[in-house]
Amino acid sequence: MNGHHAMPAGDRPGIGPPLWLLAELTYRCPLQCPYCSNPLDFAQTEQELTTEEWVRVLRQGREMGAAQLGFSGGEPLVRPDLPELIAEARQLGYYTNLITSGLGLTEAKVKAFRDAGLDHIQVSFQASDPELNNAVAGSRKAFDQKLAMARAVKEAGYPMVLNFVIHRHNIHQMGDIISLCERLGADYVELATCQYYGWAFQNREGLMPSKAQLQTAEAEVNAYRERLAESGSAMKLIFVTPDYYEERPKACMNGWGSLFLTVAPDGAALPCHSARLLPIEFPNVRESSLHSIWYDSPGFNHYRGDSWMPEPCRSCDEKDKDFGGCRCQAYLLTGNADNADPVCSKSPHHDRILAARKAADHATAGLEELTYRNANNSRLFFRG
Amino acid sequence: MTLAMEQTPRLRPGFRFQWEPAQNAHVLLYPEGMVRLNDSAGAVLKEVDGQRTVADIVETLEQQFPEAGSLAEDVGDFLKDAEQQHWILFT
């Protein structure tokens, strides 16, 4: 028996329903990660959606078929209505994921969320030791708090999902990171190399690992995987390598407007969480229903299908596989979001990727030289 | 590794099985993931409740689908596969 089916059809021919809904509840966050994917000018964001507005979004999404729901941010825990939103989401039938830095979490909250019906809490770490972790997070107490909360999550009966954002300053710790996760009893470990959007793009030179670093890390992860398999461990390692070292782009978001729908703190509806940086007008849940946003808005239809593609994608036989890659990456690296993702070796802009690889071989910037994600720096970007 | 009929399967912590009208299918939901199940996979997992043994499940399904004949092998294969995918555990 094979458990899988083809994807379902939605309300419009060729457009499936948004099966994944990401609710970015707020851009507020106590940490200052220099790789944060939030917009550079987050400090200028208009009023956050109210509880009632979020409830309406959740209901509309569920009616359209969304089944996976992520609560993220910023730090979603700063919203006092989080338990209420969790309860509503669970009652609607969503599988609810909370993506948190662990700061502001308490054992009592972990249990209360469980009672409200939360399915999973993902705690993100910056490194495997307190010094480096706290330096990256821009906070002194972060590491111990994260450890305590990871344990509380497991105790309350959730699966333990730990996320480490990997970059040139912690990639040498791969073995330590995985063994820390094993000691904690993690079920899933995401080793996610930075994707260069938002603050991470700004700090790319100081974050991107060199090819040699990456190869060592990959070997370490593979060796660990074998050991885990031998010992019969169910801990799953998910290693997301940087696409800057690939010759073909990733099939970003599984295609524009095909599965994912993000709602930003101010109600902007986006086909992916970094699409806000594109020069495209996106609809807002305060003004339209999720249904008309998903199926009918110009923003969501902008890059559906392939008639928008210029060469080399237009006549490429791989366009159904990767959809020309990531629109945000094309925009950030070439200034035109229609272009092929420069990760592709067929792209006339592939030299920008090669230049970034070369820079990573020689980078010397220390952690202290990165631009940390905080409101002061954000205002600078807005003015600049 | 053969599957003993008196073993009891249950979903792994963090996994949820449910019917999704929009996909016209049963799905298995887990941290940041979802598998859309075909009819037979859905029919078996529907009976996995952490209470009943493999033998109980086979019996229930054989009653539900009398025309299918003996299901012990198919159900056993599927459950073994599901265990390898870390969807279910046995007690």
Ligand code: SF4
């Ligand atoms: S990446 Fe860091 S700064 Fe950005 S929202 Fe997450 S915890 Fe906060």
Ligand code: SF4
């Ligand atoms: S040319 Fe475009 S469609 Fe072809 S592989 Fe490269 S990015 Fe993908």
